[in-house]
Structure formats: structure tokens, C-alpha cells
Amino acid sequence: MPIIEVENLSKIFGKNVKESLQLLDDGKKKDEILKQTGDTVGVNRVSFEVEQGEVFVIMGLSGSGKSTLIRLVNRLIEPTEGSVMIDGENLATMNKEDLRRVRREKLSMVFQNFGLFPFRTILENAEYGLEVQGIDKKERAEKAKNALDLVGLGDYINQYPKQLSGGMQQRVGLARALANDPEVLLMDEAFSALDPLIRKDMQDELLELQQKMKKTILFITHDLDEALRIGDRIALMKDGVIVQIGTPEDILVNPANDYVERFVEDVDRSKVLTAENIMRRPETINIDKHGPRVALERMGEEGLSSIYVTDNQRMLKGYVTAEDAARARKNEIRNLNEILKTDVPTVERDKPMQEIFEMIYDSPIPIAVVDNGKLVGIIIRGSILAALAGESEVQINV
Amino acid sequence: MFDFLPQIPLADWVDDFTVWITNTFSFIFNPIRNQFGDFMSWTADQLASIPPVIVILLVAVLAFFITGKRYGLAIFSIVGLVLVYNQGLWDELMNTFTLVLISSLLSVIIGVPVGILMSKSKVVEAIMLPILDFMQTMPAFVYLIPAVAFFSIGMVPGVFASLIFATPPTVRFTNLGIRQVSTELVEAAEAFGSTGFQRLFKVELPMAKGTIMAGINQTVMLALSMVVIASMIGAPGLGRPVLSALQRAQAGPGFVAGLSIVILAIIIDRITQNLNKSKA
Numbered sequence: 322m323p324i325i326e327v328e329n330l331s332k333i334f335g336k337n338v339k340e341s342l343q344l345l346d347d348g349k350k351k352d353e354i355l356k357q358t359g360d361t362v363g364v365n366r367v368s369f370e371v372e373q374g375e376v377f378v379i380m381g382l383s384g385s386g387k388s389t390l391i392r393l394v395n396r397l398i399e400p401t402e403g404s405v406m407i408d409g410e411n412l413a414t415m416n417k418e419d420l421r422r423v424r425r426e427k428l429s430m431v432f433q434n435f436g437l438f439p440f441r442t443i444l445e446n447a448e449y450g451l452e453v454q455g456i457d458k459k460e461r462a463e464k465a466k467n468a469l470d471l472v473g474l475g476d477y478i479n480q481y482p483k484q485l486s487g488g489m490q491q492r493v494g495l496a497r498a499l500a501n502d503p504e505v506l507l508m509d510e511a512f513s514a515l516d517p518l519i520r521k522d523m524q525d526e527l528l529e530l531q532q533k534m535k536k537t538i539l540f541i542t543h544d545l546d547e548a549l550r551i552g553d554r555i556a557l558m559k560d561g562v563i564v565q566i567g568t569p570e571d572i573l574v575n576p577a578n579d580y581v582e583r584f585v586e587d588v589d590r591s592k593v594l595t596a597e598n599i600m601r602r603p604e605t606i607n608i609d610k611h612g613p614r615v616a617l618e619r620m621g622e623e624g625l626s627s628i629y630v631t632d633n634q635r636m637l638k639g640y641v642t643a644e645d646a647a648r649a650r651k652n653e654i655r656n657l658n659e660i661l662k663t664d665v666p667t668v669e670r671d672k673p674m675q676e677i678f679e680m681i682y683d684s685p686i687p688i689a690v691v692d693n694g695k696l697v698g699i700i701i702r703g704s705i706l707a708a709l710a711g712e713s714e715v716q717i718n719v
Numbered sequence: 720m721f722d723f724l725p726q727i728p729l730a731d732w733v734d735d736f737t738v739w740i741t742n743t744f745s746f747i748f749n750p751i752r753n754q755f756g757d758f759m760s761w762t763a764d765q766l767a768s769i770p771p772v773i774v775i776l777l778v779a780v781l782a783f784f785i786t787g788k789r790y791g792l793a794i795f796s797i798v799g800l801v802l803v804y805n806q807g808l809w810d811e812l813m814n815t816f817t818l819v820l821i822s823s824l825l826s827v828i829i830g831v832p833v834g835i836l837m838s839k840s841k842v843v844e845a846i847m848l849p850i851l852d853f854m855q856t857m858p859a860f861v862y863l864i865p866a867v868a869f870f871s872i873g874m875v876p877g878v879f880a881s882l883i884f885a886t887p888p889t890v891r892f893t894n895l896g897i898r899q900v901s902t903e904l905v906e907a908a909e910a911f912g913s914t915g916f917q918r919l920f921k922v923e924l925p926m927a928k929g930t931i932m933a934g935i936n937q938t939v940m941l942a943l944s945m946v947v948i949a950s951m952i953g954a955p956g957l958g959r960p961v962l963s964a965l966q967r968a969q970a971g972p973g974f975v976a977g978l979s980i981v982i983l984a985i986i987i988d989r990i991t992q993n994l995n996k997s998k999a
Contacts, residue, residue, distance in 0.1 A: 392906075395910055397906050397909055397910060421912040421913075421914065422912070423912075424909075424910060424911065424912035425911065425912035428910070429910070429911070430906070430907070430910035430911075432903050432906065432907060433903070434903055436903040436904055436906065436907035437907075438904065438907075438921075438922060438925070438926075439926075440925045440926070440928075449907075449908075449911055449921075450911040450912070452921070453911055453912055453913045453914070453917050453921070454912070497911075501911075507910075
């Protein structure tokens with residue numbers, strides 16, 4: 322069961338909510354509604370699900386409604402319509418006491434400008450969530466200390482937020498959110514206020530922490546690179562509507578519409594695409610069935626200078642070159658094993674494209690993409706260029 | 720021009736209203752006048768019974784530490800207070816100090832909660848703002864009259880008048896301070912599941928403390944400025960010599976008493992300001 326289920330969630334800011342909802346039903350756009358009723362549509366009929374342990378990124382430019390959406394998820398903003406199920410409980414309709422309980426036990430939030438209390442020490446800040454639950458001093462100090470150790474700030478517990486750098490302050494924000502061991506972390510542009518280098522460090526650190534903790538993370542950002550870097554899945558928002566939900570590859574490779582396409586145009590694809598996304602179907606011969614003659618024929622048909630060799634289980638054995646195969650035929654050699662070369666350049670299917678560049682530059686033959694020893698595809702220089710250019714014929718599957 | 724309108728007997732209504740309140744609530748006013756009045760003169764007596772040397776030294780030491788171990792204010796306090804003693808105004812000084820202390824305390828006790836309510840509710844704010852304007856702009860002499868009707872003469876109506884005049888800054892600054900707490904911090908408090916009280920006491924009040932203290936400082940200064948006016952209704956203190964100097968056209972004694980008020984004002988102002996700085 323998904324841990325967060327958002328269904329048909331809307332938020333309209335203004336005084337003519339009913340009328341505006343009616344207009345939404347009629348399929349009117351955000352600016353038309355603003356003109357007619359004076360209301361602003363913050364979030365428009367949004368539905369999505371987040372699985373346990375997933376990093377779900379909501380990405381959009383300013384004004385897209387992403388910050389409103391995350392605040393609807395923990396009801397810092399009252400939803401106009403729709404439901405937010407957290408772990409099977411509908412947050413949108415529950416009473417204040419239940420809401421407090423869910424916020425205390427299941428949801429934690431990390432803020433763009435850190436949201437630290439300047440009059441409290443680092444430890445006291447990290448303790449806040451536990452303190453309001455009425456947990457006794459010793460226990461909460463211990464838990465908060467652990468959380469601070471986790472983000473590498475164990476030595477700073479008696480400092481005040483002002484004494485720390487931006488990156489460190491946000492670690493405190495993260496520790497505060499982790500201290501009460503929530504199931505869901507809501508991160509609202511958590512790294513946007515940091516400078517680019519620190520931001521990257523923090524992203525890495527978050528991913529590392531996530532490996533250990535397996536929390537469910539709902540992450541808001543306006544930075545597509547950040548979204549692609551940390552998201553298991555990404556929802557793209559525009560004018561309060563989710564335009565597309567998908568894995569980073571989905572979004573890059575199959576943009577749902579012009580908006581998404583324009584959005585992803587400038588992305589450095591080499592960081593996101595993996596071997597799997599750019600590989601092509603390999604021409605192979607079977608070492609158990611074929612000899613040099615078949616190899617030569619196949620190469621002739623396809624215009625290749627070398628061909629990969631597999632066995633009956635499609636396990637990669639090596640390759641033969643056209644030259645060797647021709648010589649073998651002349652010398653009446655029947656067995657491929659004698660001319661088989663095994664210095665094969667291989668990559669796993671999830672290898673980022675960026676790391677393949679150098680390999681392919683040095684390699685005289687295409688790179689083999691393997692999955693547990695099985696040959697699943699090959700990468701030639703042309704496919705890399707095609708992927709960088711963003712051609713739509715790039716295949717996701719084998 | 721508007722002669723067709725008969726004159727509205729507003730003044731008569733207020734007169735009747737005052738009489739009605741005085742009579743109806745005398746069961747409240749009388750005990751306040753007696754008990755509270757006794758308490759205040761007791762406090763003033765206690766303060767006056769401490770040898771002046773000790774008071775002066777205590778104030779100097781307090782000033783020294785609260786200004787971050789600087790000598791300026793401490794030396795000023797010693798010189799200023801010795802001068803007041805030398806001019807034979809020590810008892811008046813103690814009476815004035817009692818009046819300022821008690822009325823400021825009451826102002827804070829009333830003003831801070833009202834300010835909190837205002838910050839939490841637009842309705843309360845809408846109701847309170849004109850009332851505060853009224854309290855601050857209505858000439859003080861005007862409410863001295865009913866004050867005397869309610870509480871007779873002496874310290875108690877002085878405190879009453881001072882309350883009306885001096886409480887608004889505390890209310891306004893408390894309201895302002897809480898409303899100025901950044902949205903993100905309020906959201907942080909909410910997101911971690913704070914109750915209303917936890918949010919108020921753990922986040923909003925600590926964040927607003929500086930602003931609230933500035934308001935309290937203003938309140939204390941305004942209370943002090945009421946001293947002369949309060950002496951018109953028989954409140955003892957430094958206002959009396961000022962008033963009698965005024966009535967007899969004596970420039971010298973008037974100046975001396977006025978200077979004493981200024982000295983007290985500067986000491987109290989600097990101390991309360993630094994109280995704010997050292998903790999914020």
C-alpha cells in the first residue's frame with residue numbers, strides 16, 4: 322500500500338471558492354478563473370501516490386503550486402477539496418488532535434530557509450519535535466543527539482544556528498526532522514538556499530542517508546537537475562496541475578507534452594541517462610551453434626567489422642573480428658573458440674552515460690551492456706550522440 | 720447650519736454614566752482603593768526605609784552589570800541619585816518610583832495578554848485598535864475626573880490614570896512582535912505538531928521578546944511621564960514639587976524637581992533597554 326495517497330486535491334485561494342470549483346469542473350484554466358472570480362488556483366485536482374521508501378520529487382517553477390501542494394500534504398494549508406491519505410488515514414478531514422498526532426508521529430518537514438529557532442541551541446532545535454510530544458528530557462536529548470550525529474553535527478550541539486554555515490544549518494533542519502523518526506520527510510526546496518557546491522554535497526548526503534534509513538521522502542524543487550539526481554520518480558507541475566509523473570528517464574525520454582519537452586531541453590542528459598537507455602539491440606552469433614563462416618556472413622550483412630559472441634544462455638563470451646573470421650575460414654578452422662577475443666569492454670546496464678564517454682573513446686569495438694553476465698545490448702558512438710541530442714528514437718528497452 | 724438638530728446631551732450622559740458606574744461598582748472600587756492603596760503606601764514606605772546609600776549602591780551595581788560591566792551608567796546613577804538626595808527629594812523619588820513600578824507592572828500584566836489575543840484574532844484586533852487610539856490620545860486630565868470619582872484621591876487613581884495612558888505601547892508591540900514572527904518558523908512549529916500554547920510559548924513569544932521589551936520600555940517611560948499629572952489628584956511623589964512650583968511661579972524648585980524626574984527616567988530607561996539587549 323502506498324504511504325501517501327493524494328487524490329483530487331485542490332486549493333483555491335480567494336472568496337468565491339464554490340464558483341471557482343465549478344469553473345474548474347468546466348475545464349477552465351488558472352488565468353481564466355482569476356479573471357472571472359478573482360480567485361487564485363493554487364493546486365488543481367492533483368492525484369499521486371508515493372510508495373514506502375521512495376524519493377518522490379515534485380518539480381515546478383515558481384508559481385506552479387508546488388509549495389502549496391507540499392503544505393496541503395501536512396495540512397499547513399487547508400485543502401479546498403480532495404483527500405490526502407497518510408498511511409491509510411485521511412489527513413484532510415481529521416480533527417485537530419488527530420492531525421497533531423499524525424504530524425508528530427508520521428510527518429516531518431524540512432524548510433527552504435531552514436526554519437530553525439534562533440534562540441535555541443542546535444540540540445534544542447533538534448529536540449523540538451520530541452519536546453512538543455512531551456518526551457522526557459533525557460530521552461529526547463539522546464534521540465536528538467543521535468540524529469545530529471547522523472548528519473555529522475554531533476560536535477556542535479551547544480552552538481546557536483547563527484554560528485553555523487548555511488549547509489550546516491540545513492543539516493540541523495534535517496536532524497530535527499529525523500529526530501522523531503517519522504515515516505515521511507517533507508522537504509520544501511530544502512537545498513535551494515544553499516550555494517551550488519554545498520547543494521550537491523547535501524544531495525549526495527541525503528541519498529546516502531536514504532540508503533540507510535529508507536524513509537519516504539517528498540521533495541519539492543524548482544531545479545530539474547536536482548530532481549533528476551535524487552528522485553526515484555518525479556512529478557512535473559505547471560499552473561497547479563501535475564503535467565507528468567515518471568522516473569527521471571521517462572521524463573527525459575518521453576516528455577508528455579511540449580511544456581515538459583522544453584523544460585528538459587537544457588538538461589545535461591549524460592548525467593541522467595544510463596547505459597540501458599542508449600544501448601541498441603546487439604547482433605550476435607552463438608558459440609554453441611555457429612562457426613567463423615556464419616560470423617563472417619552476419620558481419621557482411623550488417624556491415625560490421627566485429628560481432629559479439631554468446632552461448633545458448635545469451636551469456637557474453639567475447640567477440641570476433643571480421644579479419645580473424647576471414648583468416649579462420651581460409652585455414653579451415655571450424656571452432657570459434659580459437660579466434661575468440663575476450664578483452665571486451667563491458668558496462669552494467671545502470672552505468673551513467675557520463676562514465677561511458679571515455680570508454681567508448683578508447684574502444685575500437687562497441688561497448689557491451691551486460692546484466693549478470695548476459696549480453697543485453699551494445700553501445701556505439703552514434704547512439705551516444707543521438708542520446709545527447711535528445712532524439713526521440715532512443716530506446717528505453719532492449 | 721445644523722440648528723434644526725437639538726444639542727445632544729452627550730456630557731450629561733457621560734456624567735450619569737460615571738455616577739452609575741461609581742455607585743454600581745463601588746463594591747469593587749472601594750476595596751481596590753483601600754487594599755491596593757494601603758499596599759502601595761506600604762511599598763513606598765519600605766523603599767523609603769532602606770538607607771539611601773544602600774539604594775544608590777544597589778542601583779549602581781545593577782547598572783554596572785546590566786550594561787556589560789561599563790562604568791558610564793553606574794557613575795551617572797551615583798551622581799544623579801546623590802543629587803536628588805542632596806536636594807531633599809529622596810522620599811518623593813521613592814514614591815514616584817513605587818508609582819511607576821506598580822503601574823508598569825500592571826500595564827505589562829494586562830497589556831501582554833491583550834496583545835497576544837490581538838495577534839491571534841482579527842476581530843479582537845479590530846476592536847482593540849480604536850480603543851488603544853482612544854487611550855493614547857484622550858487628554859489625561861479628562862480621565863482623571865472619573866478616576867477620582869472611582870478611587871478618591873491618592874496613589875490609586877494615579878495608577879489608574881497611568882494604566883490608561885501607558886498600557887497601549889505594550890499591547891501594540893506585543894501584537895506587532897507576534898505577528899512579525901516569520902511564517903516559516905510558525906510553520907515549523909505547526910509541522911512538528913505543536914499545540915497552540917506550545918507554539919505561543921516555545922516559538923512566538925521568544926521570537927517576539929525583543930519587540931515586546933521595546934514596548935515595555937515605552938510603557939515605563941510613559942508611566943513616568945504621568946507622575947506630574949497624577950500629582951494633581953493627590954498622588955505623592957516628584958510631581959508634587961513640580962506642581963506647587965508651577966502654582967507659585969517658582970522656577971528654581973520646579974527645575975530641581977523636574978531634573979530629578981529626568982534622572983530617574985534616564986536610569987530606568989537605560990536599565991530596561993539593556994535588560995532587553997542582554998537577554999535577546
